[in-house]
Amino acid sequence: MIESILDALTEPALLLDPVGRVAIANESARDRLGVWVIGQSYVSVLRQPALLAPVEDAFALGQGGSARFTHSSGAVETLFDVRVSPVRGAGGKRQVLLVFRDVSEVQASESMRRDFVANVSHELKTPLTAVSGFIETLEGPARNDAPARDRFLSMMGQEVRRMDRLVSDLLSLSRLEGQSRRRPTTQVDLARVLRDVAATLTLGAETEGVTINVDAEAEATVPGDRDQLTQVFANLLENAIKYGAQPGTVTLHLSPVERDPVIKGPAWRVGVSDEGAGIAPEHIPRLTERFYRVDTGRSREQGGTGLGLAIVKHIVNRHRGRLKIDSEVGRGTEVVVTLPAA
Numbered sequence: 001m002i003e004s005i006l007d008a009l010t011e012p013a014l015l016l017d018p019v020g021r022v023a024i025a026n027e028s029a030r031d032r033l034g035v036w037v038i039g040q041s042y043v044s045v046l047r048q049p050a051l052l053a054p055v056e057d058a059f060a061l062g063q064g065g066s067a068r069f070t071h072s073s074g075a076v077e078t079l080f081d082v083r084v085s086p087v088r089g090a091g092g093k094r095q096v097l098l099v100f101r102d103v104s105e106v107q108a109s110e111s112m113r114r115d116f117v118a119n120v121s122h123e124l125k126t127p128l129t130a131v132s133g134f135i136e137t138l139e140g141p142a143r144n145d146a147p148a149r150d151r152f153l154s155m156m157g158q159e160v161r162r163m164d165r166l167v168s169d170l171l172s173l174s175r176l177e178g179q180s181r182r183r184p185t186t187q188v189d190l191a192r193v194l195r196d197v198a199a200t201l202t203l204g205a206e207t208e209g210v211t212i213n214v215d216a217e218a219e220a221t222v223p224g225d226r227d228q229l230t231q232v233f234a235n236l237l238e239n240a241i242k243y244g245a246q247p248g249t250v251t252l253h254l255s256p257v258e259r260d261p262v263i264k265g266p267a268w269r270v271g272v273s274d275e276g277a278g279i280a281p282e283h284i285p286r287l288t289e290r291f292y293r294v295d296t297g298r299s300r301e302q303g304g305t306g307l308g309l310a311i312v313k314h315i316v317n318r319h320r321g322r323l324k325i326d327s328e329v330g331r332g333t334e335v336v337v338t339l340p341a342a
């Protein structure tokens with residue numbers, strides 16, 4: 001009876017008999033902690049002092065408690081929050097029930113949130129410090145120096161625009177997170193988006209000596225959000241221009257895919273390639289993390305926030321598409337976006 005009740009729990013649970021041996025390990029406990037625990041003393045099963053004390057209290061004083069317990073099996077470490085409760089068994093003898101709640105994910109998301117806040121604060125603090133430095137100089141030494149004043153004002157403008165971009169990027173990320181389950185439904189012509197993005201960036205590219213090639217003759221309709229897709233290709237093209245070879249060529253290549261194995265249907269593939277220095281393989285999986293930059297100094301100098309690819313990834317996911325970064329150090333990079341066709 002008790003056994004089947006405990007088996008119904010999704011959390012691992014152990015019932016200790018009056019002398020402290022594991023009388024029952026439910027199915028989840030046998031699965032996650034191992035079958036070997038049955039019949040063992042709790043001291044040899046738990047082994048972590050933080051958890052032994054509340055179990056002793058439960059036996060000796062009939063007091064409930066809780067503690068953290070780390071379980072490792074192979075390479076995987078799981079953090080449990082363990083609830084310790086005294087229960088009356090047959091004959092009125094005291095038994096102790098342990099219920100393990102897996103809190104690894106909660107813990108990981110807490111630490112991600114802390115990192116995120118620390119990153120945002122740091123990114124905002126840098127331009128703020130610069131601006132307050134300029135203000136001090138303008139109030140003091142440069143008060144009557146007109147050319148210096150102009151120079152400082154223009155640098156202040158630059159820092160303020162950077163903060164403004166950072167805040168807009170953060171807002172767009174949080175909006176995207178809210179919409180991730182709602183797939184866009186309007187029909188968008190990808191070829192048109194690519195041509196428009198290229199047209200907008202051509203002038204800026206030319207000043208850097210970069211030529212943009214658009215290889216997108218066909219009309220390519222996908223269900224999508226036009227502004228968001230524009231944001232995706234603008235960022236990828238901007239990256240190719242910024243981090244690619246200068247002078248050099250950047251190519252946008254649109255082609256149909258008869259059946260994409262992951263999307264499980266017809267799709268459109270857009271490759272954005274450059275002839276730049278490329279990206280070392282160890283960085284590639286991390287590029288879509290917020291604020292991750294290979295060369296922070298270089299990216300900042302160019303006004304980058306390191307949020308571009310994180311936004312790209314979110315938008316592509318919302319469109320049920322795929323993002324892939326192929327790069328070879330010394331040869332260049334191709335970022336491929338594959339989107340389900342209409």
Ligand SMILES: Nc1ncnc2c1ncn2[C@@H]1O[C@H](COP(=O)(O)OP(=O)(O)OP(=O)(O)O)[C@@H](O)[C@H]1O
Nearest residue numbers: 239240243293294295299304305306307308309333
């Ligand atoms: N085509 C590329 N070639 C080489 N490195 C690249 C390329 N695209 C991106 N990267 C690297 O990936 C990092 C992250 O790119 P991401 O677009 O997220 O940020 P950013 O361009 O630095 O800033 P933002 O996009 O906010 O202006 C860049 O800082 C750069 O180091």
Ligand SMILES: [Mg+2]
Nearest residue numbers: 235239308309
């Ligand atoms: Mg970018």
